[in-house]
Amino acid sequence: MTIKGEGWKKIWFVAKIILFLSILGGAFVAVRFKDTFTDREEPVDVYFLSTENDANTTLIQQGANTVLIDTGEETDQEMLIHFLKEKQVEQIDYLILTHPDKDHIGGVPEVLKEFSVEHVIMPYYDKEHEELNQLNQQLASLDIPVTYPNRPRNFALGAIRLTIYPPLERHYKKDNNYSLATLLRHEEVNFLFVGDSESKRLQELMQVNWPSINVYLVAHHGRANLSSQSFIEQIKPKITVTTSDSNDQEVQDALEAVPSEMYFTAPGSLHMQSDGESVVVEREKE
Numbered sequence: 001m002t003i004k005g006e007g008w009k010k011i012w013f014v015a016k017i018i019l020f021l022s023i024l025g026g027a028f029v030a031v032r033f034k035d036t037f038t039d040r041e042e043p044v045d046v047y048f049l050s051t052e053n054d055a056n057t058t059l060i061q062q063g064a065n066t067v068l069i070d071t072g073e074e075t076d077q078e079m080l081i082h083f084l085k086e087k088q089v090e091q092i093d094y095l096i097l098t099h100p101d102k103d104h105i106g107g108v109p110e111v112l113k114e115f116s117v118e119h120v121i122m123p124y125y126d127k128e129h130e131e132l133n134q135l136n137q138q139l140a141s142l143d144i145p146v147t148y149p150n151r152p153r154n155f156a157l158g159a160i161r162l163t164i165y166p167p168l169e170r171h172y173k174k175d176n177n178y179s180l181a182t183l184l185r186h187e188e189v190n191f192l193f194v195g196d197s198e199s200k201r202l203q204e205l206m207q208v209n210w211p212s213i214n215v216y217l218v219a220h221h222g223r224a225n226l227s228s229q230s231f232i233e234q235i236k237p238k239i240t241v242t243t244s245d246s247n248d249q250e251v252q253d254a255l256e257a258v259p260s261e262m263y264f265t266a267p268g269s270l271h272m273q274s275d276g277e278s279v280v281v282e283r284e285k286e
Contacts, residue, residue, distance in 0.1 A: 040159040055103035065158040071107030097122040098195030161185040177201040187276030196220040202227035222247035
């Protein structure tokens with residue numbers, strides 16, 4: 001088959017377009033993944049903050065990637081904002097609110113004012129709740145996407161892998177049982193956060209086939225319930241953090257039996273760093 005001059009011109013024109021799109025596509029991939037690949041080589045830093053009334057707030061960073069789980073009480077806002085800025089946080093990729101208790105969502109309004117929040121994850125909750133209503137209005141006004149998971153959901157950020165386990169029921173008598181559970185995986189290292197889960201919720205979580213847990217943020221500030229011991233015996237955490245100055249005796253006994261290396265936030269904030277194989281623990285300097 002002979003291709004005449006005009007035919008060659010058309011073929012060459014199409015070829016140039018394909019070449020241009022290939023180069024453009026390659027450049028897009030390089031830009032899109034450059035920072036991600038750089039951050040993937042960084043360690044993962046997890047900060048368990050000491051708060052005024054033993055409320056919960058945990059910062060997770062890997063390079064520029066940032067996850068914030070809960071925000072403490074309203075009285076913790078100034079401390080939390082200062083700490084985030086000290087750690088050079090500019091954007092929060094995922095804000096995970098385990099449940100709408102005041103000691104978990106109190107700092108959200110100021111966080112939303114001070115930082116760019118890309119995505120919020122929180123449980124479905126249909127009871128009347130003034131603070132939550134105000135929060136939802138603020139999120140809507142800022143056009144921040146919110147996920148209310150109704151099944152386990154996976155999220156990736158650099159080398160951080162998050163799996164969110166929502167409550168199995170839509171309605172609970174105890175608000176604490178609405179708590180989301182979050183499994184944070186960094187290669188071979190696993191952190192587990194279960195909010196203020198009480199007995200019914202812990203029984204649900206006992207249905208999960210958990211991996212080896214390196215660090216466990218003890219449920220409900222170390223308070224005991226009918227499922228505390230069984231859950232601890234199942235997950236056998238190597239290290240535990242309690243947002244208080246002590247655990248209830250049943251919880252303490254169960255952790256000692258594991259045995260687990262125990263830390264508390266009342267004396268000061270904790271910094272844990274994962275290299276993907278092990279965890280190093282240090283007390284944050286005030």
